[in-house]
Amino acid sequence: MIFVENQGITDPHLNLALEEYIVRNFSAENDYLLFYINEPSIIIGKNQITIEEVNQDYIDNNNIHVVRRVSGGGAVYHDFGNLNFSFITNHDITQMHNFKKFTEPVIKVLNDLGLDAELKGRNDILVGEKKISGTAQFSTGKRMISHGTLLYNTDLGEVANALNVKPSKLESKGHKSVRSRVANISEFLKEPLSIEEFRALLLKGLFSESEDFETYRLTDEEWKAVHKLKEEKYDTWKWNYGRAPKFNIQNNKRFSVGEIDVRIFVEKGLIKEVNIFGDFFGRDSVEELEKLLIGIPYDKPSIEKALKDVDVNNYFGAFEKEELVDLIINF
Template identity: 70%
Template sequence: MIFIDNEGHTNPKLNLALEEYALRHFDTSTDYLLFYINEPSIIIGRNQNTLEEINQEYIDDNNIHVVRRVSGGGAVYHDLGNLNFSFITNHDGKRISNFKKFTAPVIRVLNNMGVSAELKGRNDILVNEKKISGTAQFSTGKRMISHGTLLFDTDMSEVTKALQVKMSKIESKGHKSVRSRVANISDFLKTPISMEAFKNQLLVGLYEASEPFETYKLTEAEWQAVHRLKAEKYDLWDWNFGRSPKFNIQRNKRFSVGEIDLRIFVEKGHISELKIFGDFFGRKPVSDIESLLIGVPYDKVEITKALKNLSVTEYFGNLEKTEFLNLIYGND
C-alpha cells in the first residue's frame, strides 16, 4: 500500500479533488491510503438535497465550506480537529458495502491506543455508544474509495449549529440532538496527544498490518490536474448544491438502508420530473432511475413495468423492489 502525501492542504474542495483524481488516475495495480484534514466545512453525501441538510444562515455568517462528495451517506461536519482517511483499492465485488473490512484496521489501532472502538449500524464506529467515525464508499466499477472521518478534537457545538437534523431522523432513531450521540476520540485517551501525534500513531499502526508503506508525492503536473478538477467540479455551485426540483408529490421514508426522499412532478398524469435524495449507499447513480421514469404514467402498474429489469439493490443497497415501488406510488 502507498501513502499519498497531501502536503498539508486543508481546503476541502482540493482534498476531495485529490481523492477523486487518485481514484481515477493512479496505478490500478496497487492500493493507496490518503489522510487529510479540512477547514470548517460540511461534506454532503452524493444523493442529498444540500439546502435541506445545512443551516444556511449560520454557514454564511461563519464562512463554512459546503462541498458534495462522490460517495453516498449523510452530511458530516469537518474541522481541523477531524482526521479523514481514505483507502483507494480495486473493486472486486466483495468490498463494496463491506465496511467491516476497511474499518477493521482502524478499529484495531484505536483499540491498541486504549480506545474501545467497534463498528455498529450500517457504517459507524462507536465508543461507549457514541459515534466517533462515519464511513462511506464509492465505486467506479473498477476502483473504489472507502473513506471515513475520525472525530479527534472537533468542536461539537459547531456540529449542531451547522447541520440541520431532519425530523425523520429524530423520530426514527430517537436522537435528542446531534451533540448527544457523537464524541471525540481525545475524550477516551488516557494521555492527551496532539492531532499530529494521533495521525502518526494511526499511520504507524496501519503500517504494522500491511506490507511496508511508501510515501508518494504528486508531481507538479498531477497537482495541476487536481486543481483543474477542483475548478471544474468541486468549486461549482451546480455540483455542491444543484437545483431544487419543482414537485407536487413528496414521498419520504426511512428504511434499514437509509432515508429515501422522492420529489415527483406529475403533469397530465405522467411523471415529468423526478429527483431522488437520501443518505443511502448504492453502487450505481440514481439518475438512471430518474431517467427511466420520465414520461411514465403515474400509475403503479406502469411504473412497475418501467422498472421491471432494474436491480434496486444496485442503487440503494439491501432494499426490496416492492418497498421502493410502494414508496413511489404511496402504498405503504
C-alpha cells in the first residue's frame, strides 16, 4: 500500500476531489492510503437531500462548508479535530458493505493506544457506547473507496448545531441526542497528543509491517486535474444541493440497511418523477432504479413488474425487494 501525501490541504472540496481522482485514475496495481483534515464542514452522503440534513442558517452564519461525497451513508461534521482516512483498493464484491476488513487495522492501532475500540452496527467504531468513527464505501465497479472519520478532538457541540438531525435517526439510536452518543478519541488517551502526533502514530501503525513504506506526491499535472474536478463538480450547487425533487407522495422507513425515503410525483395515475434518498450504502447508483419506474402506473403490480429483474441488494445492501415495493406503494 502506498501513502498519498495531500500537502496539508484542509479544503473539503479539494480533498474529496483528490479522493475521487485517485480512485478513478491511479494504477490498479497498487492500493493507496490517504489522510486528510478538513476545515469546518458538513459532508453529505451521496443519496441524501442536503437541505433536509443541514441547519442552513447556522452554517451560513458560521462559514461552514457543505460538500456531497460520492459514497452513501449519513451526513457528518468535520473540523480541524477530525482525521479522515481513505483506503483506495481494487473492487471486491465480497468487501462491499463489509467494513470489518478496512476498520480492523485502524481499530488495532486504537487498541494499541489503550482504547477498547470495536466495530459495531453497520459501520461505526465505538469505545463502549460512544461512537468515535463512522465509515462508508464507494465503488466504480473496478476500484473502490473505503473511508471514514476519526473524531479525535472535534468540537462536538457543533455537530448538533450544524446538522439538522432527523427524529427517526434519534429514535433508531435510542438516545435523546447525537451529542450524547459520540466522543473524541483524545478523551480516552492516557497521555495527551496533538492531532498531528496522533496522525503520525496511526500512519506508523498502519504500515507497521513495512519498514520503508512508499509516499507518493502528486505531479503538477495531476494536481491540475484534481482542481479541475473540484471546480466542475465539488464546487457546484448542482452536486452539493441539486437533488431537491418535486413530489406529492413521500414514504420513508428505517430498515436494517438504513433509512430509505422515496419521493414520487404522480400525475394522472402515472409516475412522472421518483427520487430515492437515505443513508443506506449501495454499490450502484439509485438513479438507475429510479429510471425504471418513470412512466408506469402507480400501483403495486406495475411496480413489481418494473422491478422484476432487479437485484435491489446492489442499491441498498442486504434488503428484500418486497420491502422496497411495499415502501414505494406505502402498504
